[in-house]
Amino acid sequence: xxxxxxxxxxxxxxxxxxxxxxxxxxxxxxxxxxxxxxxxxxxxxxxxxxxxxxxxxxxxxxxxxxxxxxxxxxxxxxxxxxxxxxxxxxxxxxxxxxxxxxxxxxxxxxxxxxxxxxxxxxxxxxxxxxxxxxxxxxxxxxxxxxxxxxxxxxxxxxxxxxxxxxxxxxxxxxxxxxxxxxxxxxxxxxxxxxxxxxxxxxxxxxxxxxxxxxxxxxxxxxxxxxxxxxxxxxxxxxxxxxxxxxxxxxxxxxxxxxxxxxxxxxxxxxxxxxxxxxxxxxxxxxxxxxxxxxxxxxxxxxxxxxxxxxxxxxxxxxxxxxxxxxxxxxxxxxxxxxxxxxxxxxxxxxxxxxxxxxxxxxxxxxxxxxxxxxxxxxxxxxxxxxxxxxxxxxxxxxxxxxxxxxxxxxxxxxxxxxxxxxxxxxxxxxxxxxxxxxxxxxxxxxxxxxxxxxxxxxxxxxxxxxxxxxxxxxxxxxxxxxxxxxxxxxxxxxxxxxxxxxxxxxxxxxxxxxxxxxxxxxxxxxxxxxxxxxxxxxxxxxxxxxxxxxxxxxxxxx
RNA sequence: GCGCUUGUAGCUCAGUGGAUAGAGCGCUACCCUGCGGAGGUAGAGGCCGUGGGUUCGAGUCCCGCCAAGCGCGCCA
Numbered sequence: 217x218x219x220x221x222x223x224x225x226x227x228x229x230x231x232x233x234x235x236x237x238x239x240x241x242x243x244x245x246x247x248x249x250x251x252x253x254x255x256x257x258x259x260x261x262x263x264x265x266x267x268x269x270x271x272x273x274x275x276x277x278x279x280x281x282x283x284x285x286x287x288x289x290x291x292x293x294x295x296x297x298x299x300x301x302x303x304x305x306x307x308x309x310x311x312x313x314x315x316x317x318x319x320x321x322x323x324x325x326x327x328x329x330x331x332x333x334x335x336x337x338x339x340x341x342x343x344x345x346x347x348x349x350x351x352x353x354x355x356x357x358x359x360x361x362x363x364x365x366x367x368x369x370x371x372x373x374x375x376x377x378x379x380x381x382x383x384x385x386x387x388x389x390x391x392x393x394x395x396x397x398x399x400x401x402x403x404x405x406x407x408x409x410x411x412x413x414x415x416x417x418x419x420x421x422x423x424x425x426x427x428x429x430x431x432x433x434x435x436x437x438x439x440x441x442x443x444x445x446x447x448x449x450x451x452x453x454x455x456x457x458x459x460x461x462x463x464x465x466x467x468x469x470x471x472x473x474x475x476x477x478x479x480x481x482x483x484x485x486x487x488x489x490x491x492x493x494x495x496x497x498x499x500x501x502x503x504x505x506x507x508x509x510x511x512x513x514x515x516x517x518x519x520x521x522x523x524x525x526x527x528x529x530x531x532x533x534x535x536x537x538x539x540x541x542x543x544x545x546x547x548x549x550x551x552x553x554x555x556x557x558x559x560x561x562x563x564x565x566x567x568x569x570x571x572x573x574x575x576x577x578x579x580x581x582x583x584x585x586x587x588x589x590x591x592x593x594x595x596x597x598x599x600x601x602x603x604x605x606x607x608x609x610x611x612x613x614x615x616x617x618x619x620x621x622x623x624x625x626x627x628x629x630x631x632x633x634x635x636x637x638x639x640x641x642x643x644x645x646x647x648x649x650x651x652x653x654x655x656x657x658x659x660x661x662x663x664x665x666x667x668x669x670x671x672x673x674x675x676x677x678x679x680x681x682x683x684x685x686x687x688x689x690x691x692x693x694x695x696x697x698x699x700x701x702x703x704x705x706x707x708x709x710x711x712x713x714x715x716x717x718x719x720x721x722x723x724x725x726x727x728x729x730x731x732x733x734x735x736x737x738x739x740x741x742x743x744x745x746x747x748x749x750x751x752x753x754x755x756x757x758x759x760x761x762x763x764x765x766x767x768x769x770x771x772x773x774x
Numbered sequence: 775g776c777g778c779u780u781g782u783a784g785c786u787c788a789g790u791g792g793a794u795a796g797a798g799c800g801c802u803a804c805c806c807u808g809c810g811g812a813g814g815u816a817g818a819g820g821c822c823g824u825g826g827g828u829u830c831g832a833g834u835c836c837c838g839c840c841a842a843g844c845g846c847g848c849c850a
Contacts, residue, residue, distance in 0.1 A: 251790060264792060270830075277830080302830075304793075347850065388849060414849095509848050520777085524848035534850045563778050564845045589779060590844065630798095631787065634779060636843055638786075643799095649812070652798060658812045665810050673809085706790085718788060721797075732805095732814045774812070 218331060218702045220250050220261065222293065223307055227263055230287035239283050243272035259298070259306035260695065266303040277303025314694045315685040318747075321697060321754040329700040329761045333708065334375030340545060341367040343557035344464065345382040348456045349393040350418055352463045354610040354639070355559065355591050361628035361767075362588055363557040364469045365713040368765045370555075373708035378551075379471045381460075382541065385453045386477040387534050392416070394444030397452045400425035401439060409441065418609075420459075424452050466616050467625065468767040480540045490532065493543035493576065494525070502575045512539070517571040535565075539572045546578045555711065556585045563587055586711050588633035595641050610641070619644045619651070622768045626653040629766060630717035652721055657771050659724035660763065663756040664772035666736055670749050675737050677753060680746035689730040690751060696726040697758040704765075720762040727755050 227248050234240040246268040253262045266280035273280060281299035288297035288305070295310040321328050343363020346356050364379070371377045384390065396415035400422050403409055411417060428436065428451055436448045457474070464470070480489045487495075497503050497512065504513050508528035512535070515522050525536040545554050558565070566587065570580045593610050615624050618641060627644065630652075631637045644651075670676070685691070703719050706712070736748040760770040 249790065249792095251792080253793075254795085255793070258793065262793090267792075267830075300793080302793080384850070392849095507848085511847085521847055527848040529848080531848090533848060535848095538850090560779070560844045562845085562850080565850085566778085587779075587844095592843080627786095635787075636780060640786085643786085650799070651812095654812055655798085658810085662810055662813085669809055675809095710790095714788085718797075725797090728813055731809085735808065737809050774810090 218705060219293070219309070219698060220702055223250055223261055223263070224248050226288055226291075226294070227265060227284065227305070230284050231265065231269075234283050234287055239287075240269075240280065241273045241275065243269065246272075253306065258300065258304070259296075259308045261307040261309075262300075262304045263307075264304055266299075266305065270303060281305050309695070311686055311691060312683055314691050314698075315682045317694055317698055318682045318685065318751050318754045321757055322750065325757060326761065328757055329704050329765070330372050330374065331701050331705045331708075332374040333705055334370065334373045336374065336376050337552040338378070338550070339370055339375045339553040339555060340378045340380055340549075340551045341370065341555045341557065342380045342382060343367075344460075344469075345384070346460065347384050347389050348453045348460065349389050349416055350456065351420060352460050352612040354593055354612050354615045357467065357612045357615055357624060358588055358591050358628045358637070359557050359559060360464055360467055360469045360612070361625045362586070362633055362713055364767055365625075365629060365716065365765065366555065366557070366586070366707075366711060368767065369704055369707045369713055369716075372704045372765060375553075375708070378473060380473045380475055381471045382475050382477060383453070383457055384477050384534075384537075385450070386481065386537065390449065390453065391444075393452065393456075394449035395441045396421050397425060397428075397449060398436075398439045398441050398444045401429060401436060401448075402441075404429055405437060412441065424455050427455060428452060463611070463613050463616075466613060467621050475541075477537055477541070480537060480544065488540075489544045489548065490536070490540040493540040494536070496543065496577070497525075497539070497572075497575055500575055500577075512568070512572060512575070514568050514571045514575075517574055519568055519571050523568050535568070535572075538565075538569055539576070542569065542573050542578075542583065543576050546573065546576065546582065552582065554583050556583070558585055558587055560587055560589045584711065586633055589636040591628075591637050591639055593639045593641060615639075615641075615644075619648050622657070623648060623651050623653045625767055626651070626656075626717050629714055632712065632714045652717070653768070654774070656717075656720045656724045656759070656763065657769070658774060659727045660756065660759045661771050661774045662731065663727065663752050663759065666752050667749070667756065668772070670737055673737060675745055675749055677746050677750040680750040681743060682747050682750055684744050684747040685751055687730075687734055689726075689733040690748070693726045693730045693751065693755060696723050697754060700758055700761065716762060716766050720759070720766070723755075723759055723762060727759070730755075 231240065231245060235242050248263060248265055250261050250263050253259060266277040266284060269280050270277040278299060278301050281303045285297045285299040285305045290296065293310060293313045294307060296308045298306045300306050341363055344356055344359050346352055367377045367379050392412060392415055395412045399409045399411040399415065404425055428448060436445055439445050439448060482488055483491065502513050504511050509524045510526035511522040512525050513522050523535055524533050525539065526532050545551050566585045570583060573583050574580045699719065703715055707715055734748060736745060736752060738745050763770045
């Protein structure tokens with residue numbers, strides 16, 4: 217239960233009671249919005265409910281505010297509720313209560329920040345899912361950071377989360393990959409075979425060919441570009457996937473499931489998922505034949521056009537795979553909620569997939585597709601092109617090498633998914649020692665240092681009386697710490713992980729300010745030292761939680 | 775041409791329809807005879823792209839325009 221939720225309940229109770237007693241006109245209750253005022257004199261929280269009620273109630277908003285405020289009880293938590301012009305009710309938290317929350321945070325420990333809004337519902341977060349035709353580019357890093365943190369946030373919000381990577385090992389790109397692989401392989405054998413015009417020119421393909429040659433001897437010497445041996449192609453894909461997995465691991469990203477697109481077509485144990493999904497679409501009358509191809513009649517569901525699912529060649533499109541894949545997610549595995557994190561280049565695919573899911577009998581709201589805008593990279597003035605086909609690509613491992621995994625994650629995370637971001641590699645490298653990530657981690661190291669120092673000097677928080685924590689800096693630090701659960705809720709509800717880095721910075725600032733103003737270890741003031749030491753312990757827990765949610769390390773020394 | 779997203783300080787970006795628009799970097803001036811100075815304090819710097827509209831109230835919502843990124847039936 218967050219403070220906001222408590223206040224919301226109190227406001228609603230006060231308002232409805234006032235209406236019942238005739239102190240307020242009986243009008244429909246608008247949504248109760250609780251904001252955090254920008255100015256301290258406006259309290260810790262505020263609601264604009266009186267302003268929202270004024271029109272319907274045909275009353276002066278300030279009068280409404282006074283009526284509501286007078287019915288808000290003072291509690292252990294709440295020191296005062298005050299009406300303020302033009303029609304706010306401002307809430308002030310009780311200082312003793314704030315101080316006591318230090319013990320509450322310590323009791324919660326690593327669970328502090330959790331909110332029980334997910335009710336154990338099963339949500340799948342699918343992210344990155346880049347084609348296994350080459351190493352991950354720097355641009356994939358944004359999806360990796362957003363997806364993995366969103367997954368952590370949803371877990372903290374009480375969902376049962378599964379992280380998934382879709383390995384596209386069945387489509388056209390895989391075929392092109394296979395032909396390129398055979399070409400490189402034959403080149404190793406001294407044959408003058410050109411890689412296909414639409415193939416993958418990167419040097420890594422030569423390495424893959426070499427490794428296959430090394431582990432398979434001459435088994436594939438017969439291979440031709442026209443008919444790449446399936447086992448060889450699969451092995452090549454496997455090697456690429458291993459590389460992708462390693463790159464993601466270096467970024468601190470882990471998955472529960474690596475799902476093979478190919479498995480959708482597996483009919484060894486009865487009808488394939490693909491066949492089942494297509495049959496379902498057909499039964500519902502959403503598949504129509506025209507121009508020699510099979511189309512999903514998405515225009516019947518409000519889309520501006522139909523989409524091909526089976527080409528005139530008889531091969532299914534990627535869209536068909538995706539339909540089958542989402543049938544599998546919802547019907548076979550039964551996720552309550554599915555969250556796909558996609559780059560903006562897939563934007564055009566969003567609404568037709570939602571339509572397809574609807575055609576499969578799934579409420580479209582259960583599928584959320586989070587689009588993040590693409591990242592452009594430059595080195596100083598020079599723009600860097602990002603394409604697996606271009607020679608001049610930046611890989612995610614290059615980024616990690618240059619700025620470190622923590623800084624890379626923090627940087628990718630701190631922009632909202634909607635905003636295009638520009639990543640200047642030179643700048644990132646040059647400023648790395650002054651990157652906000654170090655500011656935040658330094659705060660954690662500083663706390664750890666104090667706590668270690670306390671142990672060495674015989675200080676202990678044992679038997680601390682946290683009610684001594686009445687200094688404004690102490691109180692502000694606690695206030696900031698208490699925002700984490702609310703932030704987790706907000707991020708889970710809106711799928712906006714980018715608030716976390718900003719929060720972490722604010723929390724670090726609150727600690728640094730406290731540290732500057734308040735000496736923790738003081739032989740002359742033992743009781744206060746104990747209380748402040750305990751405050752440090754709580755601050756460490758909250759800062760560590762914020763860092764951990766972001767997938768960053770929590771250094772004790774730097 | 776159509777669709778999605780974006781335009782806020784010199785730069786990179788936050789900002790739940792509310793009260794005097796914020797942070798980091800950069801710039802200027804300060805603060806260590808005390809626990810980690812990778813820190814703290816203060817300051818300069820804004821017609822929130824632009825023109826209308828809705829509203830008691832708009833950086834935030836709606837419409838037009840300008841600009842940028844991405845996409846636009848059998849690539850993924």
